[in-house]
Amino acid sequence: MNKLWVFGDSMSCNHNKWILDDPNKFVWPEIVAESLNLELINKATIAIGNDTIIKTLSNNLWKIEPSDRVIIGLTNPIRYKVQIEGQNQDMPFYLQSNHPNKKLKEILFNFHNNIIVRAHDELLKDYYTQVINIQKVLTKQKTQSLIWSWYAQVLDDTLENYAYKGEFNMYDRLEDGHFSYLGHEQFANNILSVLEKNIGLLTSFTNKDDSGLFVWKDLKPLI
Amino acid sequence: MGKEIINNLWVIGDSFSTGWGLDKTDIQKGKIWSSIIAKNLKYQLVDLAEGGIGNEYILSTAIDILPKVKKDDFVIIGLSDPLRLDIYDWNADIVSTLIPGSDFVQNGLTLEENFSLRAKKYIGKLKTRKKRKYSMFEKKGLLGPIDKMKSQQLRELTLKYFALVRAEGLDYLEKKDIKKAISLQKAFKRLGVKSFLWSWHKYWNDYPQHLYKRLDDGHFALEGHEHFAERVLDRINKGITYWENIYE
Numbered sequence: 001m002n003k004l005w006v007f008g009d010s011m012s013c014n015h016n017k018w019i020l021d022d023p024n025k026f027v028w029p030e031i032v033a034e035s036l037n038l039e040l041i042n043k044a045t046i047a048i049g050n051d052t053i054i055k056t057l058s059n060n061l062w063k064i065e066p067s068d069r070v071i072i073g074l075t076n077p078i079r080y081k082v083q084i085e086g087q088n089q090d091m092p093f094y095l096q097s098n099h100p101n102k103k104l105k106e107i108l109f110n111f112h113n114n115i116i117v118r119a120h121d122e123l124l125k126d127y128y129t130q131v132i133n134i135q136k137v138l139t140k141q142k143t144q145s146l147i148w149s150w151y152a153q154v155l156d157d158t159l160e161n162y163a164y165k166g167e168f169n170m171y172d173r174l175e176d177g178h179f180s181y182l183g184h185e186q187f188a189n190n191i192l193s194v195l196e197k198n199i200g201l202l203t204s205f206t207n208k209d210d211s212g213l214f215v216w217k218d219l220k221p222l223i
Numbered sequence: 224m225g226k227e228i229i230n231n232l233w234v235i236g237d238s239f240s241t242g243w244g245l246d247k248t249d250i251q252k253g254k255i256w257s258s259i260i261a262k263n264l265k266y267q268l269v270d271l272a273e274g275g276i277g278n279e280y281i282l283s284t285a286i287d288i289l290p291k292v293k294k295d296d297f298v299i300i301g302l303s304d305p306l307r308l309d310i311y312d313w314n315a316d317i318v319s320t321l322i323p324g325s326d327f328v329q330n331g332l333t334l335e336e337n338f339s340l341r342a343k344k345y346i347g348k349l350k351t352r353k354k355r356k357y358s359m360f361e362k363k364g365l366l367g368p369i370d371k372m373k374s375q376q377l378r379e380l381t382l383k384y385f386a387l388v389r390a391e392g393l394d395y396l397e398k399k400d401i402k403k404a405i406s407l408q409k410a411f412k413r414l415g416v417k418s419f420l421w422s423w424h425k426y427w428n429d430y431p432q433h434l435y436k437r438l439d440d441g442h443f444a445l446e447g448h449e450h451f452a453e454r455v456l457d458r459i460n461k462g463i464t465y466w467e468n469i470y471e
Contacts (some may be wrong), residue, residue, distance in 0.1 A: 055285075058407055062406060062413050082389075082392065084391075106386060107387055110384075111381065111388075114380060115311075122318065129283075133287050134289070137290050140290055179450070
């Protein structure tokens with residue numbers, strides 16, 4: 001049986017298992033896999049950054065067969081993995097934890113806000129370059145793939161209200177901004193329609209306005 | 224009579240894969256290990272190695288070439304110190320790599336020259352090569368550095384992160400990089416491309432004096448290049464794809 005490989009963050013899995021726990025309802029990767037009669041291999045993990053998404057994709061690339069399909073959901077580029085006292089931690093979420101080592105958290109806070117956040121545009125561009133190169137390999141071996149990003153849709157909005165503005169409202173959501181069951185179904189239908197049209201990339205990050213900010217004009221196809 | 228097809232040998236790595244510290248004429252004459260191997264195995268050398276880069280950049284270069292390689296090409300990936308970290312300096316609009324023990328780690332200084340090629344890839348334009356040193360995060364005005372205090376603070380907090388957070392994850396980073404490199408080797412294999420993976424860093428502390436004659440800074444001397452090429456060829460001919468300990 002051919003496979004549907006899904007790579008991404010919480011937007012590509014069931015982030016709210018304690019709310020979305022109806023055995024008769026499904027999240028979008030399950031709906032898409034079922035509709036296309038594919039076995040679902042969902043590698044999406046909550047809170048991870050593009051560094052981990054691309055690492056997971058790279059580590060699994062050799063397993064992907066030509067007749068499989070691949071959906072890669074990129075996330076906010078200022079997320080990244082760090083090791084703290086032997087444990088993997090996801091930045092910037094780790095800053096909200098109750099870790100007892102206040103000094104370590106202060107170092108991470110300062111580095112994140114003064115260095116990583118300021119590198120946002122470069123990181124975004126670099127992650128897209130990497131994932132598009134991987135997509136070229138998939139295309140070379142005739143595997144259909146799709147790159148999308150929930151993050152791209154809300155770049156112009158503030159963090160506080162991002163989930164409630166613009167195109168993001170096309171999908172029904174829970175209070176934390178993740179898809180409800182209805183939202184998963186709506187998104188799955190759009191994904192299926194995009195796959196049918198053989199669209200491979202749903203964002204544009206190449207245009208900049210006069211002030212040097214990225215312009216997200218070409219986002220309409222999906223969300 | 225058909226035209227002879229020459230396949231490529233793609234070499235990705237850091238200064239250990241360049242002729243770092245050697246006379247340029249020796250490099251041009253093909254005396255470094257990558258050229259020796261290419262000649263021996265009858266490949267056209269595509270040398271993508273750059274001094275000062277880290278594994279993040281090395282492995283992203285491997286991803287870059289995945290769509291470009293052709294069946295029967297060969298790829299050699301030389302991993303570096305996993306602690307090396309790419310940092311974007313928005314004042315200078317340059318991506319640079321923090322290297323343990325380097326001038327930056329010691330003094331906040333680094334050679335601008337090293338960034339020119341990397342800036343091209345990341346930023347899309349080639350910086351003018353300059354041999355002077357520049358201070359990270361320091362923006363220069365007509366009368367000297369602008370907001371010197373702020374630049375100093377940025378360097379200090381970067382170094383704190385580097386020394387107290389990143390350095391603690393060395394084993395994790397090394398395993399992660401090797402796993403990713405081996406997975407990419409498998410992806411190359413699926414494209415009909417052979418590959419070879421090695422690392423100068425992993426067993427660096429075991430470096431015996433008799434292996435690979437070295438320069439004062441630890442890089443291969445000319446004889447070291449020759450010796451390393453000979454030993455790599457031996458492994459390649461035995462079908463080894465990952466040489467874990469080059470000092471064995």
